[in-house]
Amino acid sequence: MEHWEIFLFFLIIAFVYSSVGFGGGSSYLAVLAMYNLPYQEIRLTALICNVIVVVGGVYIYIRNKQIDWKKAIPITFMSVPMAYLGAIVKISQETFFLILGVTLIIAAILLWIKTDTRYDEKSIDVSKQSVSGNSMLGGGIGFLSGLVGIGGGIFLSPLLNLMKWDTPRKIAAVSSVFILVNSISGIFGQASQLTVGIDSVRVISLCLAVFIGGQTGSRISLKWNPLVIKRMTAVLVLVAGVNVLIKYW
Incomplete structure (x- = not known):
């Protein structure tokens, strides 16, 4: 496989992030x-890796009954068709990388922001929970997810925490579902619009790396500070975003 070192990068990212409960999708991208x-x-590789990483977490959340479906469904309902729509939009490679660069920079800022995770159900802002508002938020992030090739959790989770939309644990559960359904929708959309050959060996190898790293990391309890991991990710994503803009501006 050309660029074999990407396999190692993906394996390490999946291992580190899964050990502290993160997916690492933005870092893959x-x-x-x-x-x-x-x-x-x-785009296609990042979305497939998202599914591999997040599906296990969603299963655990469902098994432990930690997902509030009454709130999860409205915010994901519009995101699925919008993610598909974003994925089938025909854009040039230059346009894609410009959008990607800006997206990564915004994502880096959101990752760097330290949200208050100590609030409880008494602090939840009910005014931020209208069905129409949740649908619009989910739809907007869903469209961007399909267009760029991310699951959308990197935007949804920080925004919901800033809004005090629900408790941090329930936000994490909803974000996992959001990432899963949007990634699957985006995959179908992008697969239907492929115009170039895909290096299937590279894609399968990277999926294998994510699977091995994610499964290993999720079974090892490491005392790494999640905030440190998030901010390390923010730096990586920021550098990548700036590099993309410089290269394709």
Whole structure:
């Protein structure tokens, strides 16, 4: 496989992030953006890796009954068709990388912001929970997710925490569902619009790396500070975003 070192990067990212409960989807995209790979392959690979990483977490949340479906369904209902729509939008490679660069920079800022995770149910702002408002928020992030090739959790989770939309644990559960359904929708959309050949060996190898790293990390309890991991990710994503803009501006 050309650029074999990406396999190692993905394995390490999946291992570290899964050990502290993160998925690492933005980091996969940031790493891929630094290589001169076909942009359609970058988007598709990032979404498939998202599904592999997050599906286990969603299963655990469902098994432990931690997902509030009455609130999860409205915010994901519009996101699924919008993610598909974003995925089938025809854009040039230059346009994609410009949007990606801006997206990564915004994501880096959101990751760097330290949200208050100590509030409880008494602090939840009910005014931020209208069905129409949740649908619009989910739909907007869903469209961007399909367009760029991310699950959308990197935007949804910080925004919901800033809004005190629900308790941090329930926000994490909803975000996992959001990432899963949007990634699947985006995959179908992008697969239907492929115009170039995909290096299937590379894609499968990276999926294998994510699976091995994620499964290993999720079974090892490491005392790493989640905030430190988030801010390390923010730096990586910021550097990748700036690099993409400089290269394709």
